[in-house]
Amino acid sequence: MRKGLERSETLVFWNVANRILRGFLLVVQPRPTRYPGQATLDMLGFSLSPRHSTRGRWRTNGRKPIVLKLFTLTAWFQPDSNSGVLYMSEAFDLIVVGAGPGGYVAAIRASQLGMTVAVVEREKQLGGTCLRVGCIPSKALLETSELFEQSQRHFADRGLVVKGVTVDVAQMMKHKDGVVSTLDSGIQGLLKKNKIERFFGNGKLKGNGIVEVTGSMPTTITGKKILIATGSVSSSFPGMQPDGDRIGTSTEALIWPEVPKHLVVIGAGVIGLELGTVWRRLGSQVTVLEYLPRILPGIDEQVANEAKKIFEKQGLTFKLGTKVTSVTASGTTCTIQIEGAEPITCDRVLIAVGRKPCTDNLGLEAAGVQTDKRGFIQVSAGYQTTAAGVYAVGDVIGGAMLAHKAEEEGIACVEKMATGHGHINYNTIPAVIYTEPEIASVGANEDALKQAGIKYKSGRFSFAANGRARAAGHTDGFVKVLADEATDRILGVHIIGTHAGELIHEAAVAMEFGASSEDLARCCHAHPTLSEAVKEAAMAVDKRAIHS
Numbered sequence: 396m397r398k399g400l401e402r403s404e405t406l407v408f409w410n411v412a413n414r415i416l417r418g419f420l421l422v423v424q425p426r427p428t429r430y431p432g433q434a435t436l437d438m439l440g441f442s443l444s445p446r447h448s449t450r451g452r453w454r455t456n457g458r459k460p461i462v463l464k465l466f467t468l469t470a471w472f473q474p475d476s477n478s479g480v481l482y483m484s485e486a487f488d489l490i491v492v493g494a495g496p497g498g499y500v501a502a503i504r505a506s507q508l509g510m511t512v513a514v515v516e517r518e519k520q521l522g523g524t525c526l527r528v529g530c531i532p533s534k535a536l537l538e539t540s541e542l543f544e545q546s547q548r549h550f551a552d553r554g555l556v557v558k559g560v561t562v563d564v565a566q567m568m569k570h571k572d573g574v575v576s577t578l579d580s581g582i583q584g585l586l587k588k589n590k591i592e593r594f595f596g597n598g599k600l601k602g603n604g605i606v607e608v609t610g611s612m613p614t615t616i617t618g619k620k621i622l623i624a625t626g627s628v629s630s631s632f633p634g635m636q637p638d639g640d641r642i643g644t645s646t647e648a649l650i651w652p653e654v655p656k657h658l659v660v661i662g663a664g665v666i667g668l669e670l671g672t673v674w675r676r677l678g679s680q681v682t683v684l685e686y687l688p689r690i691l692p693g694i695d696e697q698v699a700n701e702a703k704k705i706f707e708k709q710g711l712t713f714k715l716g717t718k719v720t721s722v723t724a725s726g727t728t729c730t731i732q733i734e735g736a737e738p739i740t741c742d743r744v745l746i747a748v749g750r751k752p753c754t755d756n757l758g759l760e761a762a763g764v765q766t767d768k769r770g771f772i773q774v775s776a777g778y779q780t781t782a783a784g785v786y787a788v789g790d791v792i793g794g795a796m797l798a799h800k801a802e803e804e805g806i807a808c809v810e811k812m813a814t815g816h817g818h819i820n821y822n823t824i825p826a827v828i829y830t831e832p833e834i835a836s837v838g839a840n841e842d843a844l845k846q847a848g849i850k851y852k853s854g855r856f857s858f859a860a861n862g863r864a865r866a867a868g869h870t871d872g873f874v875k876v877l878a879d880e881a882t883d884r885i886l887g888v889h890i891i892g893t894h895a896g897e898l899i900h901e902a903a904v905a906m907e908f909g910a911s912s913e914d915l916a917r918c919c920h921a922h923p924t925l926s927e928a929v930k931e932a933a934m935a936v937d938k939r940a941i942h943s
């Protein structure tokens with residue numbers, strides 16, 4: 396094996412060699428096949444059956460697949476991409492399909508636990524939705540647009556005079572793409588470091604631990620176990636199909652080449668509000684249409700109401716209880732038809748009405764993996780699907796569609812595979828919305844507690860009374876701590892305020908350790924910090940906050 400070869404060159408080399416060998420066998424071996432070494436292979440339980448000889452696959456003669464696992468000659472030998480050493484690369488302890496946060500993190504943990512691991516990903520870049528078209532690019536645009544907004548609206552109040560700040564969308568996108576590509580390289584490096592084999596192409600389950608990889612370098616690999624982490628894709632309703640240009644999903648809204656004059660966002664959920672905020676800050680008129688009578692379904696109602704007031708002050712227009720019946724585009728104009736109201740015209744539409752599991756061309760049926768009515772893969776507590784040896788984690792199994800939830804599930808799943816134990820506490824998974832102010836929560840909200848009939852106490856503290864928030868000029872919002880009325884155990888914490896996404900982890904840790912609101916209230920917090928608002932809210936549960 397030539398050591399100096401790039402991985403892609405190496406794979407092409409072996410792929411070509413592989414095909415030549417297969418072609419040779421096909422041409423020179425008359426059927427019924429006899430070929431060198433067949434007697435030995437026959438003894439081991441192999442033969443090259445006429446049906447499969449055209450594809451060069453070895454089949455067992457009815458013997459146990461263990462032999463197949465030992466001698467996975469399906470695609471012949473390939474080089475270990477990390478060491479340049481020849482080995483039989485096609486048999487693995489674990490094959491992970493999908494290299495998003497659920498998949499690649501699970502792969503690394505599995506490798507740490509001693510498994511041989513392959514990752515199949517159909518996009519060139521690793522990191523999944525989160526890195527390519529989700530968490531990271533949206534946060535890069537949110538950070539940059541916030542700097543612009545600060546310079547336009549708030550610097551002057553502090554005596555900072557900056558004139559002539561303009562938006563260069565192309566440069567902003569270049570910066571965002573740079574962030575994504577640096578992190579992609581980081582994940583590539585992590586896979587390499589952990590000796591994880593990456594296969595580029597669509598992974599399709601064929602049953603019995605076999606995954607067919609199609610794409611520019613088709614191959615077939617086998618795994619003792621398979622983990623599906625294929626994530627989710629944007630969904631839409633009938634009458635509102637994205638056209639990849641004027642009518643877009645979040646993916647397109649992350650790459651628009653110019654600032655829309657009027658952007659209509661359909662859906663007042665997390666993604667709609669984050670991306671609507673980006674383009675509003677950059678100069679768009681933004682109208683948000685929502686079918687429900689409130690924004691941010693699932694978020695504590697008091698927090699959502701506060702957020703709506705703040706976002707309206709910032710310039711977003713909300714039309715709640717609005718049913719969109721169709722969206723069309725003609726040239727640069729989009730028209731949105733609304734039930735019982737006048738149509739709206741605009742130059743761009745962002746459809747942000749939710750996401751659905753990504754299971755296309757995955758071979759679930761053939762493998763015996765069942766889904767629920769909405770298409771999410773059904774799993775047991777240990778992430779085992781209805782097919783033996785096949786597991787699933789992340790967005791594709793439903794629940795909160797969050798990158799860190801997918802990561803935790805990936806880790807818990809492979810730890811359970813390897814050790815019999817895997818831990819995840821769904822009550823302490825934080826959720827963050829990266830607007831300004833940020834919105835963050837962990838645990839139950841008031842609506843959920845009321846519905847469950849759980850009696851609770853509530854303590855609230857405003858950032859307006861927090862010294863650090865005043866100094867920073869970010870006084871909007873509050874912290875709310877909910878604790879069990881009888882035991883004082885913290886049941887949920889909800890924050891709307893600057894850096895809420897960082898502050899929430901104190902509450903998550905406290906809850907993970909089963910803390911009471913008094914425990915939190917008695918912890919000393921440095922002054923002046925935003926965290927003091929968390930302490931004061933915990934003190935407020937017992938009506939003893941100092942600064943309110």
Ligand SMILES: Cc1cc2nc3c(=O)[nH]c(=O)nc-3n(C[C@H](O)[C@H](O)[C@H](O)COP(=O)(O)OP(=O)(O)OC[C@H]3O[C@@H](n4cnc5c(N)ncnc54)[C@H](O)[C@@H]3O)c2cc1C
Nearest residue numbers: 493495497517523524525529530598626789790796797798
């Ligand atoms: C605009 C936006 C912003 C977001 N912001 C946040 C945020 O701030 N914080 C947060 O926690 N979450 C955020 N999310 C959600 C987050 O991105 C997802 O919850 C997370 O990526 C799910 O991880 P996953 O591993 O389950 O799937 P994904 O990240 O979707 O990864 C699945 C991967 O599988 C690949 N794949 C699919 N099918 C196949 C196949 N058959 N063969 C091979 N490969 C396949 C896909 O190409 C993809 O790379 C955001 C999402 C969007 C759209």
